Amino acid sequence: MSDIRQGPLSGLRVVEFGSAITASWAAGILADQGAEVVKIEPPGMGDILRYVGAQRNGITSLFQIANRGKKSVALDIRDTEVLAVVKQLVARADVLIHNCRPGVMERLGLGYEACADLNPELIHVAISGFGDKGPLANRRAYDNVIQAFSGIAMSQARLDTGEPIQIYQLFADKITALTAAQAVTAALVARRNGAGGQEVKLSMTEACASFLWMDGSGTAGFLEEGADPGVTIARGVPLIEFADGYGQAAPLTDAEFHGFCRAFGLDTVEDPRLCNLMARLENQNYVEETMAKIMAKARVTTTIDAMHLMEQEDVPCAPAMNVEDLPEHPQMVAMDSFVSSVHPVAGRIVQPRNVPRFSGTPTADPGHCPGLGEHTASVLAELGAELSLPEWRERGVAG
Numbered sequence: 001m002s003d004i005r006q007g008p009l010s011g012l013r014v015v016e017f018g019s020a021i022t023a024s025w026a027a028g029i030l031a032d033q034g035a036e037v038v039k040i041e042p043p044g045m046g047d048i049l050r051y052v053g054a055q056r057n058g059i060t061s062l063f064q065i066a067n068r069g070k071k072s073v074a075l076d077i078r079d080t081e082v083l084a085v086v087k088q089l090v091a092r093a094d095v096l097i098h099n100c101r102p103g104v105m106e107r108l109g110l111g112y113e114a115c116a117d118l119n120p121e122l123i124h125v126a127i128s129g130f131g132d133k134g135p136l137a138n139r140r141a142y143d144n145v146i147q148a149f150s151g152i153a154m155s156q157a158r159l160d161t162g163e164p165i166q167i168y169q170l171f172a173d174k175i176t177a178l179t180a181a182q183a184v185t186a187a188l189v190a191r192r193n194g195a196g197g198q199e200v201k202l203s204m205t206e207a208c209a210s211f212l213w214m215d216g217s218g219t220a221g222f223l224e225e226g227a228d229p230g231v232t233i234a235r236g237v238p239l240i241e242f243a244d245g246y247g248q249a250a251p252l253t254d255a256e257f258h259g260f261c262r263a264f265g266l267d268t269v270e271d272p273r274l275c276n277l278m279a280r281l282e283n284q285n286y287v288e289e290t291m292a293k294i295m296a297k298a299r300v301t302t303t304i305d306a307m308h309l310m311e312q313e314d315v316p317c318a319p320a321m322n323v324e325d326l327p328e329h330p331q332m333v334a335m336d337s338f339v340s341s342v343h344p345v346a347g348r349i350v351q352p353r354n355v356p357r358f359s360g361t362p363t364a365d366p367g368h369c370p371g372l373g374e375h376t377a378s379v380l381a382e383l384g385a386e387l388s389l390p391e392w393r394e395r396g397v398a399g
Contacts, residue, residue, distance in 0.1 A: 006362060006364040007032070007033045007354075008363075013038075014035050014037040014096075015097075018097065020049055020099070021049065021170055022180065022204065023097050023127050023177075024066040025065075025174065025177035026097055026125070028067055028177075032069065034361070035095075036071070038093075038379060039370070041073070043075065043372075044396070049063045050063045056346045058345065059345050064369045068368055073379050074376050075399075083109055085383055086110070090115050094121070095188075096123070101128065101140070102131075102133075116199075123187045123188060125200045129141020129146060129204050132203075144166055146172035148166070150208035150209045152167060180202060180207075183202060184200070238295075240306070242298055242299065243299060243303075244302050245319060247317060249317040253277075257274070257280070259314055259315045263306070266290065266294065274286070338350050354366060376399060
């Protein structure tokens with residue numbers, strides 16, 4: 001299975017049984033950071049993510065980003081002969097990660113106990129939708145379902161009607177993947193310190209609820225009466241409409257607030273109702289009147305001019321950007337945040353680099369996603385099972 005990779009996780013071997021986003025991108029993050037990831041996919045169709053979202057020549061952007069730099073092995077693990085070979089792969093791995101529903105991997109013979117018998121040092125990561133116990137444990141779960149249940153949609157509710165709004169991106173999936181990737185590295189540190197292999201369980205619901213709770217739970221965390229809701233940071237400043245677009249500012253401190261007001265022609269330093277944070281909290285109606293005046297002036301100011309005025313006052317601010325425009329923005333160009341390459345099927349592509357920059361163990365440029373079963377033969381050859389491949393393909397259990 002070995003190949004030469006760069007990054008802090010170089011030398012780490014991961015076997016992934018992932019479909020859609022959660023396990024796939026969790027393992028993809030590990031691949032970005034140098035791990036060798038072998039993705040086991042069912043022959044014929046493979047991971048459903050190969051067919052969802054924007055695509056060119058049959059390569060979807062979702063699959064490319066979540067699976068770049070991996071090896072694809074197309075095997076039907078329900079077949080006993082195939083399963084025996086897959087277990088050899090597991091025995092040589094550092095990490096196994098999957099997002100099957102609770103009980104599925106156990107029935108296939110790849111649950112934690114069975115895998116630990118093969119490889120006591122294995123980190124076995126099980127991602128579920130609602131968890132591995134409880135009344136919802138066996139319910140199917142996708143991103144939008146978890147957004148509803150975990151409180152994401154209600155946390156985005158419209159202020160005027162209370163209508164819950166779901167985030168348009170695969171928020172729950174991606175938060176879970178990030179949580180899982182961090183859990184893997186934590187378990188690997190524990191193993192290095194003598195804890196051995198272990199099972200790591202996490203659910204999409206818990207990952208999202210935990211993510212939201214800090215600033216989204218309001219007073220719910222205080223079980224005694226008399227809790228004060230305080231200032232709602234996330235909705236403290238609405239999106240600002242300019243003459244030719246939108247932007248955002250975050251005048252949180254006194255200096256930032258007064259600088260924000262000065263940028264749009266208002267002097268508020270000497271106003272006792274606005275002079276400091278406590279005064280503003282006590283005079284919310286007057287603050288809203290002041291902000292309405294600023295918003296009126298903003299609507300006749302261009303975005304470029306508004307940003308310049310606020311930058312002069314050292315106010316945190318930024319224009320509202322379209323995601324597709326980010327690769328060409330001077331800030332992202334200066335940071336070398338995106339990289340262009342040629343995918344063998346999709347042609348020229350642009351994609352984000354691995355976000356963390358490691359000075360001592362730099363990562364390579366992100367590669368391309370594998371074709372379905374592209375590495376079946378080479379991986380089986382390393383396991384000494386290449387002679388079985390023609391017969392398995394004839395039976396439809398390998399691709």
